[in-house]
Amino acid sequence: MSGGGLISGDAEAEVRAAAANLVAAFGAHDTDRYFAAFAEDATFLFPAEHAAGEEEELRERETVVLRCAPDGRWLVIHEHLSPEP
Structure with a gap:
């Protein structure tokens, strides 16, 4: 385990690599x-959009x-965007 986390160091490295690939x-x-990089059943939550024409x-x-897929790939199952405070 790495830093008291719930996944092994190898899995942590794989997750970090998957996230870096997404970015x-x-x-x-x-x-x-x-x-x-997304699972077929991934869910998304985005902030409300602004009115058309506003920039x-x-x-x-x-x-x-x-989540680790059956084939061993780490795939995004949920993405949440929120405004910075």
């Missing part, structure tokens, strides 16, 4: 690779929950 795919605008910078906090 890299997003940054590269690689939609195929980005959505391949403002929105700083968000992102939380993702991953």
Whole structure:
């Protein structure tokens, strides 16, 4: 176990690699690779959108929950975006 966590060090490294791949795919605008990181039954929770035509910078906090699939891949099963306080 790593740092008193609930998963082994190997699994922690795999989760961190899966999260890094998700962020890299997003940054590269690689939609195929980005959505391949999600389970088919993933759920999403996003903040309410602004009215059409409004532009403002929105700083968000992102939380993702991953689960190990039967094939051994760590996939995102839930993504939650919320405004930074």
